Amino acid sequence: MEFIVTMILVLISTKICGHISVRLGQPAVLGKLLIGIVLGPAVLSWVNTTDIFQEFSLIGVLLLMFLAGLETDTKQLKENFKPAVAVAVIGIIIPLFSAFLVGEAFGLDFEHSVFLGVLFSATSVSITVQVLKELSVMKTKEASTILGAAVVDDILVVILLAFAMSFLGGGDDAVSIPMILVKKVVFFISIYVFGKYILPVLLKTASKFKVTVPVTTMAVAICFAVAYFSEMLGMAGIIGTFFIGLFISDTEYKKEIEHSVDPIANAIFVPFFYVGVGLNVSFNGVIHQLPFLIICTVVAVLSKLVGGFIGAKATGFDKLSSLSIGAGMISRGEVALILATTGLTSGLLSEEYYTTVIISVILTTLIAPPLLKYYFGKLKTN
DSSP: HHHHHHHHHHHHHHHHHHHHHHHHHHHHHHHHHHHHHHHTTTTTTTOOOHHHHHHHHHHHHHHHHHHHHOOOOOOHHHHHHHHHHHHHHHHHHHHHHHHHHHHTTTTOHHHHHEEEEEEEEOOOOOHHHHHHTTTOOTSSSHHHHHHHHHHOOOOOOOHHHHHHHTTTTTTGOOOHHHHHHHEEEEEEHHHHHHHIIIHHHHHHHHHOOOOSSSHHHHHHHHHHHHHHHHTTSSOEEEEHHHHHHHHHHHHHHHHHHHHHHHHHHIIIIIIHHHHHHHTTTTOOGGGGGGGHHHHHEEEEEEHHHHHHHHHHHHHHOOHHHHHHHHHOOOOHHHHHHHHHHHHHTTSSSSHHHHHHHHHHHHHHHHHHHHHHHHHHHHHOOO
């Protein structure tokens, strides 16, 4: 029954804090992230990470990205593919070198400095997606560019990680670069063939079943199956679920599935994802590394903002739209948390700096929502 108590606490607290956040003029997601820090080991220690908590959190982020795919305008996504690539590439290069220089300035080994650059090159779109949904701007060209750039970013950062672990002494975790590339190609070919030709047939077949919500059940099962397949091929599961949502958005079952899945996801599972992000925060031993934390966070935020801005501006967006896109790339979220854990186990991120880096990642995730609301708010009024 202990998890039931945790569930009650997580569900009620996230809704209350999300509401307070909105009343204060901020996105609801900001309050939900902050309550995770308060409930976790950093403050009250009322909620701790358990296996079942992690599973609920995982389901939450997978469904969140599935819904993002469902709500994305595929036409806009295709039209903004070129700026998405530019935003992703420049938005990786600038943070990569900026974070590397921070590592060198604070006396980190060359290998650790390079890994720090790779880690802060990552972008997590899951938090950004929730803010874009709150602001009802998912169908804009700016949002489509952010989503497309996040997908490209994920691929490039995984390849960068593979290079880092292969050439900088990743130990037993060193991987084959050609194999990484082959897996990416297999993933995208498989997901396209499945989404284009097999998925519609499965949904149509399910619609003939004489049971409750058969189409939604089939869609959710496929969503999780593709997430598992994505992880097998070295891709983030959220990328797979996002693409499945995209393909379903072009079918006649889009609205039915969206209306059925949204309440389940946001009422039960997604709150665990938000709180789970906050549970990673611990303030132990951070005080003596405060200068490193502050500079690392400032550089992390500005490098992605500037990188996204330059990429968008170079491909035809105006100043305000470019800043909005740059803000959408700031959050590092769970992608960087996964990279940090990988770096720790492979020796490319020292234990001394692990907690500080984790807090910096969390801070980028907290800073992104207000910036997004500010810039997209100005876009709406123009």
